[in-house]
Amino acid sequence: MQENFSRTGVTRFNEWRQTSSRALVLAGRRAADAPKCLSRRGTARAFRVPPARRRCFAPRSRRRRRRGRHVAREAPDPSVGDTRKGSAMSGTGQRVVVTGGAGGIGAAVVARFVAAGARVMVCDVDASRAAALAESLGQPDQVGACELNATGVESVRNMVSTVAEAWGGADVLVNCVGIMGERPAPVSLIDDADWGRIIDTNLTGPFYCMKYCYDLLKVSHSPVIVNIASRMGLKASPTMPAYVASKHGLIGLTKAAALDLAPEGFRVNAVCPGPIATLMLESSPGLAAKISTSVPMERIGTPEEVAEAVFWLAAPESAFVTGTALSIDGGLSA
Ligand SMILES: NC(=O)c1ccc[n+]([C@@H]2O[C@H](COP(=O)([O-])OP(=O)(O)OC[C@H]3O[C@@H](n4cnc5c(N)ncnc54)[C@H](O)[C@@H]3O)[C@@H](O)[C@H]2O)c1
Secondary structure (H helix, E strand, O other): OHHHHHHHHHHHHHHHHHHOOHHHHHHOOOOOHHHHHHHHHOOHHHHOOOHHHHHHHOOHHHHHHHHHHOOOOOOOOOOOOOOOOOOOOOOOOOEEEEEOOOOHHHHHHHHHHHHOOOEEEEEEOOHHHHHHHHHHHOOOOOEEEEEOOOOOHHHHHHHHHHHHHHHOOOOEEEEOOOOOOOOOOOOOOOOHHHHHHHHHHHHHHHHHHHHHHHHHHOOOOOOEEEEEOOHHHOOOOOOOHHHHHHHHHHHHHHHHHHHHHHHHOOEEEEEEEOOEOOHHHHOOOOHHHHHHOOOOOOOOEOHHHHHHHHHHHHOHHHOOOOOOEEEEOOOOOO
């Protein structure tokens, strides 16, 4: 009887091992341990690894990492700024990296943080526009500019080094980088190169920036990442499959990172703008006017309205918000 059960238990364990992510933890154990553990309890619950033991199955390096970087989970007191590592007080003293910062929404985000007293690094593939924006907005020690091609690892690493040299770390990363693609086409007709370019810029670019800015952000008292996705990250359009896929992917990436990094005190969110009056929209003739008729609020939005939401997501007022995709679309997604 016991033997039969053990065999069933082992079979079920093997099935579970293939499908459960927790199996990855167990897979690191000596094979002999697993059946012993299962046959002892004799119920479905036997598959659960007790919390204390689960911890001890994690690789030693990861245990050390978690312990070292864990941030206390008390809600921050919004009346008290942290002057040691850059204050989280509504922009003041925050060190903010904005990728795609020279664009329509990016420039509004940069201006919003600068107005609140933050230090901002404008990072963009268009280096001269980034430099001109930085110059127009503030003192060189408050606003800097940096050339960045978000689709290239080397370029992203250079940007990280520039920020590390300037500030020693960062509190906020805002990924505004993105392109729409010039030739809307359905799945069967989309150009392969267009597909690659859009996915690289809109999804892989923000991914590289999140990945390589991690070391900059982890020294912050309240690290925040905000990704500019799109309404098309929540709802599809038949003629823009690459853009739709990239923005759905970016929202998925945002949620995965939010879960991964929450124990370390990071907050990771996305905003999903509807049609916004920037060059990206205005580059398609007649598009803005056409789209505005379908918006419940009967207008397109402004970059400043998106920037305000980004600013709030980076502020202590939204301290309990992570893993969300916030629509800013005049009711389009309602
Ligand atoms: N404008 C809209 O209606 C709208 C709606 C929803 C979402 N969005 C999203 O908002 C973000 C900003 O859009 P926008 O309207 O300000 O567009 P924009 O074209 O004005 O700005 C995009 C910026 O990204 C930069 N950029 C492009 N490729 C880059 C790269 N590889 N590396 C670094 N920088 C790069 C561009 O130089 C530009 O400054 C985008 O992600 C876009 O998808 C825009």
